[in-house]
Amino acid sequence: MARSGAARTRHMKARWQVVSGAIGKGICMNKAITDGINFMPPAFQLGLNVWSSGDGTPGSDTYDGAPNAAFVPADADFGGCLELQKTASVQKLRYMGQTPLQPGCYLQIKVRIKAISGNLPSVRVAGWAGAAGGAHVGGVTEQGPSTTLTSYGDVVEVTGIVGSGNRGGVDMVWGASALYGHFGLDLEGSNGGIVRIDDIEITDITGAFLRDMLSQVDVRDYGAVGDGVTDDSAAFEAADSAAGGRRVFVPGGTYFLGQTVSLASEIDFEGTVTMPVDKMLLLTKNFDLPTYIAAFGDEETAFRKAFQALLNGSDHESLDMGGRNVSVTAPIDMQAAVPNRTSFSTRRVIRNGQLVAVAGPAWDTDTFISQATYDPNDARKLNNVTNIANIPVGSLVTGAGVGREIYVRSKNVGAGEITLNAPLYDAAGTQVFTFRSFKYMLDFSGFSSLSKFNMQNIEFQCNTHCSAIRLAPYGATFALYDCFISRPKDRGITSIGGGCQGMLIDGCQFLSSEEALNVPDRSSIGFNTNANDVKLRHCRATRFRHFAVMAGQNHMILGNHFFQGDAVDNGPRTAGIVLIGTYSSATFAENYVDNCSLEWTNEQDPNPDFNGGFSFSALSITDNIFLSGEVAPWFSYIVIKPHGVGHFINGMTVTGNKFRSINGYIDRAERVDTSFSGLNFDRTRDLIYQGNTYHGVSTRSANPLRLEVDQTSASDNWLINTDATLPFGAETRGVDAVVPQGPLRESGGAVAYLAPYAQVQQGTNQDQLRLRWSEPVSGTVFVTVRADK
Incomplete structure (x- = not known):
């Protein structure tokens, strides 16, 4: 149907009203309305001096006065239109005005054309992509699909869509650098044919491409390609900048981000991204692991990149x-x-x-056997280490005279020197060590x-x-x-x-992974420490060889439950907690110690013989539950294991604990492991061991120790045996009180009113004492004996 200039104006007005109503319903958005942008080129009746036969750039030839072009004011189908004869291999028609093209905006160029006479050409929508400063954007498609005219007088409609993003249905993808275009058409084929062309229409059809223009920005609208090769970093950041509170959307594809990208908007991923290891994706609004998994498509990679962002982003302190x-x-x-x-x-x-x-196989332990030399005067070094280059930092070191949980802290390959986390107790000289590098998640x-x-x-x-x-x-x-x-x-x-x-x-x-194994066969350890001030509270551990090996001082071990038994009758048990270091200053309280022991040792002392310092001191063991069953009778809950002679207890409190053995008695709750050395009981000081309860324990230790002594025959020399009931089998070093219970009587039966003096550290083990009286007496007394001074 023919449309005059006036009719065309009425048509466009009606069209804008329809679009405006659609916006009100949230269907689409049009830049002509929202931003006042005029995309439509002028009608041909207004003059051909703005229509170029070249690219449409300033200075190009126009059709004004051209011999092969004329304005036809009254065509039966078009009203006013342009009649054009094809005289060039590619006959171009371009509007010389700059039609703006913004990221996220998609334009449809529509051409209605009919052949009049001569050779029948092909026609396609075409344009010229312009960048800042009038530069040409190279490497982009500037033609739409071609249509061949097949008859005279039939109106054919040809369209082409241009936009920044690589969307389905977009014929000319110009990316984010194209700021405007000179649009029109191309005629191809044999020369000589004459066509008539209706006024060219350019309309904004962005709404056809965006799922929800009011809440989402697509990275493709800002030049993202998603081919896994092209660097889409700038497009992501441009989309983020334009979002203005809306969500950024990453459609299907693989997007290579070659630079660090920081996004302040919320983001949705259908496609995935790839990045170099040293480049970061900082998602300040969606900083959580599920979003990173969606972004990278691989859980491990996502975890690494999210951790990378955690340590480099200032907008978040935690990764959920x-x-x-x-x-x-x-x-x-x-x-x-x-x-x-x-x-x-x-x-x-x-x-x-x-x-x-x-x-x-990535989890397999690496094992290296190397010779090295140890000097106790340089207590944390191994020197002249063979094969040092292959020994990983963090390897566990074992060998003669090496304590538990000794690791390679650092190494100097050139010097052949390894620095250890702690000293060795008896490894002076040169020997072969084993280094095992465990693999950690x-x-x-x-x-x-x-x-x-x-x-x-x-x-x-x-x-x-x-x-x-x-x-x-x-x-x-x-x-x-x-x-x-x-x-x-x-x-x-x-x-x-x-x-x-x-x-x-x-x-x-x-x-533990070793619950099914018997105690001697276990090798795993819950954790270890080397430094001070560790707080271990309200934890639970099952059947490790050791729950914790804790060097350092000032630890607080509170309210934990750890158990390490097995089904072997009279079986051995290992330490649940190993405290390493003589001066401990540790608190061990309200724990449930089940079928294991608390061991206190100095196995990280390079010169283990006592030659100064505090020795075994400053440990409080209070209000704990100690329980065992079916254990060997020599098992004890509290064990001191000295390395080197001369060590002694110099400040230890054991109070309010519940000691119980079921299905068999144990000899005592505490003992000294003399595998390397014993304790010097002659120097015991400040040992408080009282208020504890015992069930299934043969020896009820205490200090001060209250003894009831019955002397049936008169004697001036009473030998009193403590029966090793002083803690750890200690020596008698003092008597706090001797109180008769009833009368003391002379040999003739008369009541004697006497006071004795005491002699301590008597007997072979010096765990006996004597009461010396001024005359022979018999009777019952309560004696309070101390193992310390």
Whole structure:
């Protein structure tokens, strides 16, 4: 139907009214209305001086006065129209005005055309992409699909869609750098044909491409390609800048981000991204692991990149795993995930998720056997280490004279020197050592220092394949709250240096992978420490060889339950907690110690003989439950194990504890392990051992020790045996009181009113005492004896 200029104007007005109503209903958005942009080129009747036969750029030839072009005022189909004869191989028609093209905006160019006479050409919508400063945008498609005219007088409608994003249905994808275009058409084919062209229409059809223009911005609208090769970093950040509170949408595809990208908007991923290891994706509004998994499509990669962002973003202090289960196929080197950080000391938290080890050779322990020399005067060094280059930092060291939980803290390959986390007790000289590098799910040892790092409500499901956490060599207040460390192959948490300073472990469960093994066959350890001030509170541990090996001082071990028994009758038991160091200054209170012991040792002393200092001192053991069953009678709940002669107790409190053995008695609740040496009881000081209860324990130790002594025949020399009931079988070093119970009588039966003097440290073991009277007497007295002064 023919449309005059006036009719065309009425048509466009009606069209804008329809679009305006659609906007009110949230259907689409049109820049002509929202921003006042005029996309429509002028009608041909207004003059051909703005219509170019070239690209439409300034200075190009126009059709004004051209011999092959004329305005036809009254066409039966078009009203006013342009009649054009094809005289060039590609006959161009371009509007010379700059039609703006904004990111996120999609324009449809519509051409209505009919052949009049001569050769029948092909026609296509075309344009010229312009950038800032009038530059041409190269490398983009500037033509739409071609249509061949097949008859005369039939009106054919040809369209082409142009926009910034690579959307389905977009014919000309110009990216974010194109700011405007000169639009029109191309005629191709044989020359000589004459066509008539209706006024060209350019309309905004953005609403056809966006799911919800009011809430979402598509990265493709800002030039993202999503081919996995093109760097889409700038497009992501441009979309974020334009979002203005809306969500950024990443459609299907693989988007390579070659630079660090920081997004302040909420974001949805259908496609995935890839990035170099050292580049970061900082999602400040969607900072949680599920979003990173959606972004990277791989759980392990997502966890690494989210951790990288955690240590580099200032808008968040914690990473919420969203309850996700992350399958881990190999050790995660946490420092390698953040290559721009070698240390970190600002509080950060990972919470609420599960890490699950998947079987594979990546978890295999690496073992190295090397010769080295140890000098006790350089107590933390191994020198002249063969094969040192292959020995990993963090390896466990074993050998003659090497205590428990000795690790490679650092190494100097050029000097052939290894620095240890702690001294060796009896390894002077040259020998062969074994180095075993366990594999950890999360390995922080690549950081030189890591402080104030917390993990909350995380389950480390090691599945017997690996260990859980290896700490950095230095750092303070690493914390685990309400975490599960389940079935570690070798270790739960390993400290290879001072990264455990002030460590907090609260409300956690350590579940052994060796529950089915008998006690002597177990080798796994819940955790170890080297530094001071560790708080271990309200945790539960099952059937490790040791729950904790704790060097350092000033620890607080409160309210834990750990058990390490088996089904072997009269079987041995190992220590649940091993305290290493003579001056302990530790508190051990309100714990439930089940079928294991508390061991106190100095096995990290390079010169173990006592030659000064406090010796075994400052340990409080209070209000604990100690329980055992079917154990060997020599088993004890509290064991002191000296390395080197001359050591003594110099401040120890054992009060309010409940000692109970079921299905068989044990000899005593406490003892000295004399495998290397005994204690010097002659120097015992400040030992308080009282208020404890005993069931199924043959010897009820106490200090001060109250004895009832019956002397049936008159004597002036009463020898009193303590029956080894002083703690640890200690010596009698003092008498606080001697109180007769009833009359003392002379040999003739007369009542004697006498006071004795006491002689302590009597007998072969010096655990007896004598009461010396001025004359022979008999009777009953209560004697309060002390093992200390």
